[in-house]
Amino acid sequence: MISIYAPASIGNFCVGFDSLGAALAPIDGTLLGDVVHLEHADNDAFFCVGPYAEKLPKSAQENLAYQCLVHFREHVASDMPSVSLTLEKRLPIGSGLGSSACSVVATFTALNEFAQTKLSQEALIELMADFEGKVSGARHYDNITPCYLGGLQLTSHLVPNKAISVPVSEDWHYVAAFPGFALNTAKARGVLPVSLSNHDAVEFAQRLASYCLLMQVGRFDEALELMEDKLAEPYRQSLIAGFSEAKSALPKLGAEIVSISGAGPTLFTICKSLAAAEHCQQWLEKNYINAHGFSHICKLDNRGTRAISLGV
Numbered sequence: 001m002i003s004i005y006a007p008a009s010i011g012n013f014c015v016g017f018d019s020l021g022a023a024l025a026p027i028d029g030t031l032l033g034d035v036v037h038l039e040h041a042d043n044d045a046f047f048c049v050g051p052y053a054e055k056l057p058k059s060a061q062e063n064l065a066y067q068c069l070v071h072f073r074e075h076v077a078s079d080m081p082s083v084s085l086t087l088e089k090r091l092p093i094g095s096g097l098g099s100s101a102c103s104v105v106a107t108f109t110a111l112n113e114f115a116q117t118k119l120s121q122e123a124l125i126e127l128m129a130d131f132e133g134k135v136s137g138a139r140h141y142d143n144i145t146p147c148y149l150g151g152l153q154l155t156s157h158l159v160p161n162k163a164i165s166v167p168v169s170e171d172w173h174y175v176a177a178f179p180g181f182a183l184n185t186a187k188a189r190g191v192l193p194v195s196l197s198n199h200d201a202v203e204f205a206q207r208l209a210s211y212c213l214l215m216q217v218g219r220f221d222e223a224l225e226l227m228e229d230k231l232a233e234p235y236r237q238s239l240i241a242g243f244s245e246a247k248s249a250l251p252k253l254g255a256e257i258v259s260i261s262g263a264g265p266t267l268f269t270i271c272k273s274l275a276a277a278e279h280c281q282q283w284l285e286k287n288y289i290n291a292h293g294f295s296h297i298c299k300l301d302n303r304g305t306r307a308i309s310l311g312v
């Protein structure tokens with residue numbers, strides 16, 4: 001049996017719409033991500049289990065993990081032995097935590113290992129981005145590459161090997177708060193303007209370039225000062241009940257940054273201490289999250305997608 005875990009991720013990371021993403025590791029050790037289990041079988045079979053399995057379409061054909069299996073068998077490894085694939089769906093759908101990317105990345109990583117196909121990192125990332133793009137309304141890599149490789153990734157089709165790892169401050173703690181309702185990524189992309197003014201495009205490029213270079217040389221406080229999302233947040237915040245209130249309340253409790261994770265509705269903060277992160281989490285638990293939501297204090301997951309032992 002092969003069991004592969006793929007972690008949740010923060011798309012956009014505030015300043016890098018479709019271009020910057022970070023993998024999350026809750027500090028209490030919770031597995032915040034999907035797991036795919038593969039084992040030899042007489043015929044190919046697919047199962048979907050886990051806390052969010054019921055939220056997915058009933059038919060296997062509509063499940064991304066099954067679609068990845070069918071594609072892999074037909075186009076990548078037709079001589080692969082028959083396999084039973086179980087998706088353990090542990091992330092909510094439409095959460096802004098890269099849920100669809102998690103399923104796709106875990107599935108292709110597991111199949112690549114099971115069939116010993118040894119696809120290159122770039123070929124695997126391209127395959128993963130194709131499938132994530134089927135549901136999100138656009139082909140973007142900012143959940144795929146952090147989920148697969150871990151850490152904070154600057155990522156796009158222009159980037160050599162599709163991703164360059166960006167260092168982060170060891171002091172940074174992230175609070176990720178899923179409010180408990182879904183927001184479809186394609187819908188949240190639909191509210192964005194279709195074009196940018198010359199001024200806004202130039203400012204976006206200047207901000208992202210400066211941010212990445214400052215991070216690269218360890219000038220983290222100056223990088224934090226640049227963390228503002230003028231491209232997506234102004235258009236998406238009205239889709240997320242409670243976001244504006246959180247954005248004004250949390251800086252007083254020690255949040256350096258409050259922003260939307262991916263397309264939302266998950267909100268994330270960056271705090272420079274665990275104590276500040278705990279204060280923000282308490283506020284979010286009380287004021288942002290309903291009975292179906294959750295929050296985690298996280299560091300970045302620097303390991304990315306990996307084999308795990310059962311029971312871990």
Ligand SMILES: Nc1ncnc2c1ncn2[C@@H]1O[C@H](COP(=O)(O)OP(=O)(O)O)[C@@H](O)[C@H]1O
Pocket residue numbers: 055056057062063064065087092093094095096097098099100101103135136183184185186262263
């Ligand atoms: N294994 C899967 N994981 C997540 N979403 C899936 C999966 N299979 C199919 N889907 C569908 O893909 C869409 C994912 O929605 P989206 O808003 O892009 O989610 P997220 O932002 O959490 O990745 C939903 O319509 C969901 O039913």
Ligand SMILES: N[C@@H](CCOP(=O)(O)O)C(=O)O
Pocket residue numbers: 011012017018019095096097098099100136140142143185188189232261262263264
């Ligand atoms: N760059 C994308 C990220 C979507 O992330 P998700 O977790 O909401 O799927 C976007 O902002 O649309």
